[in-house]
Amino acid sequence: MKQIILPGEKIADGKLRVSHTFTDGDSTYAAVLGFLDEDRFMPLEGPYQPRQDDVIVGIVIGVRSAGYEIDINTPYGAFVQSRDLRIRLQAGDIVMAQIYGGGKEEAKLTQVRRLPAGKIVHFQPMKIPRLIGKKSSMINLIKEGTGGEIIVGNNGYIWISENCNVPKALEALEIIQQKAHQSGLTDEIAALLK
Amino acid sequence: MNMEEIKLLKDGKRLDGRALDELRTIRIEAGVLNQADGSALVEWGKNKVVCGVFKPGECIPRHEASPYEALLKVRYTMSPFASLEEHGRSGPSRRSTELSKVIREVFENVVLTEEFPGAQIQIYIDVLQADGGTRVAAITAASVALANAGIPMRDMVAAVAVGKIDGRLAVDLGKDEDNFGQSDTPVAIAHRTSEFLLLQMDGQLTREELMQATAMALEATEEVHAKQKEALLQYYEKGKRGELQL
Numbered sequence: 374m375k376q377i378i379l380p381g382e383k384i385a386d387g388k389l390r391v392s393h394t395f396t397d398g399d400s401t402y403a404a405v406l407g408f409l410d411e412d413r414f415m416p417l418e419g420p421y422q423p424r425q426d427d428v429i430v431g432i433v434i435g436v437r438s439a440g441y442e443i444d445i446n447t448p449y450g451a452f453v454q455s456r457d458l459r460i461r462l463q464a465g466d467i468v469m470a471q472i473y474g475g476g477k478e479e480a481k482l483t484q485v486r487r488l489p490a491g492k493i494v495h496f497q498p499m500k501i502p503r504l505i506g507k508k509s510s511m512i513n514l515i516k517e518g519t520g521g522e523i524i525v526g527n528n529g530y531i532w533i534s535e536n537c538n539v540p541k542a543l544e545a546l547e548i549i550q551q552k553a554h555q556s557g558l559t560d561e562i563a564a565l566l567k
Numbered sequence: 568m569n570m571e572e573i574k575l576l577k578d579g580k581r582l583d584g585r586a587l588d589e590l591r592t593i594r595i596e597a598g599v600l601n602q603a604d605g606s607a608l609v610e611w612g613k614n615k616v617v618c619g620v621f622k623p624g625e626c627i628p629r630h631e632a633s634p635y636e637a638l639l640k641v642r643y644t645m646s647p648f649a650s651l652e653e654h655g656r657s658g659p660s661r662r663s664t665e666l667s668k669v670i671r672e673v674f675e676n677v678v679l680t681e682e683f684p685g686a687q688i689q690i691y692i693d694v695l696q697a698d699g700g701t702r703v704a705a706i707t708a709a710s711v712a713l714a715n716a717g718i719p720m721r722d723m724v725a726a727v728a729v730g731k732i733d734g735r736l737a738v739d740l741g742k743d744e745d746n747f748g749q750s751d752t753p754v755a756i757a758h759r760t761s762e763f764l765l766l767q768m769d770g771q772l773t774r775e776e777l778m779q780a781t782a783m784a785l786e787a788t789e790e791v792h793a794k795q796k797e798a799l800l801q802y803y804e805k806g807k808r809g810e811l812q813l
Contacts, residue, residue, distance in 0.1 A: 377799070377800055377803055379714060379723055379795075379796055379799060380713075380714050380719070380720040380721070380722065380723055381677075381720065381721055381722035381723050381757070381758060381759040382759070383759075393719065395679065395719075395721060397721075402721070402759070404679055404719035404720060404721070405714075405717045405718070405719050405720070406714045406715070406717060406799065416717070417717070417803065418605070418714070418715065418716065418717025419717035419718075419719065420622040420623055420683075420717060420718075422682075448622075448623040448624050448625055448626075448637075448683055448685070448686035448687075449625070449685065449686070450625070477682070477683065477684050477685075478685075499717065554803060
């Protein structure tokens with residue numbers, strides 16, 4: 374039974390180390406709005422917090438002499454030194470990269486690659502696992518159904534290639550975002566893309 | 568006008584026919600704005616308050632940023648058309664500066680600001696129509712908007728005013744009761760811990776009356792919290808949270 378949990382509601386007895394929760398006394402409480410599926414707490418809302426090895430999609434927002442400022446959907450952004458890059462970037466370019474380190478500061482990026490022109494979508498970061506699905510089942514379904522390439526950043530930015538059926542992909546993304554906390558989503562998406 | 572002549576209680580009922588421990592009708596809707604990361608609309612009797620929240624972002628101006636925690640920036644404003652008493656302007660006034668400060672202090676106690684050092688979290692509250700008790704409506708709205716935006720919090724906050732009219736304690740004072748009663752005491756309470764995050768007192772209450780008033784507030788905020796929860800549940804059941812931002 375899935376149950377929607379508000380911030381401050383108890384999710385378990387005993388102190389647990391689960392992300393998006395906090396402990397007080399001998400119990401663990403939700404820190405953000407989410408739902409409880411049996412004993413698993415899944416957040417529904419929340420800002421992106423970078424972690425080691427996350428694959429992210431970023432947008433170049435500033436070009437400095439030493440490197441590039443990149444918007445990766447965090448309060449702190451990211452900076453890539455141009456001497457660490459083999460390519461030149463321009464403001465507005467879309468890049469794909471991996472987080473190195475993570476934490477509550479300006480993020481360090483590795484493996485920076487420029488992506489060709491495409492559509493950028495801002496998805497809710499907490500619902501990215503649902504969009505990817507078990508063993509990438511959901512995202513592969515959408516890729517097959519729309520005939521293009523889609524790169525999902527853990528930070529909530531999604532890049533959709535130009536040869537994709539973009540309206541259809543957007544429709545699928547919107548449904549997933551709306552119904553992330555419901556079951557039977559894969560069937561619905563499969564039906565949509567047929 | 569002779570204040571003594573105004574009767575706020577008649578046959579144990581109030582001007583609008585409510586009992587002493589009865590709240591006005593409260594309607595809360597979550598997620599009413601597209602561009603804010605979280606939002607809420609509260610219609611509390613004749614009050615109409617809308618609140619929009621932005622997720623943690625770069626702190627501006629930068630020198631204000633704290634290396635230990637995120638700053639909360641709260642702006643409470645009243646529209647020029649909110650009530651008769653605002654004089655056609657909605658810029659910062661003594662009143663709105665005070666309310667912005669007390670509301671900020673309420674949420675500094677529950678938001679996990681240490682998760683986002685160096686950042687700021689913005690909370691904008693606009694009172695569209697005022698009829699007494701806008702600060703409690705504002706706090707109630709901001710709590711729903713923060714939950715809606717996914718800002719990590721230790722607790723939901725519900726608020727209500729308690730006061731004294733014609734010598735009797737009553738919850739949720741309307742404008743006339745506020746103006747012509749003997750006391751108006753707005754209270755904000757964290758739901759899980761029952762901690763008092765706001766307690767202001769206009770007019771006077773005796774020590775015993777204050778104790779009784781806080782007990783009444785505890786009971787009334789339960790009801791407000793139930794409305795907050797209902798609003799958020801409804802929002803997710805309807806699946807409204809989902810419009811893509813392109």
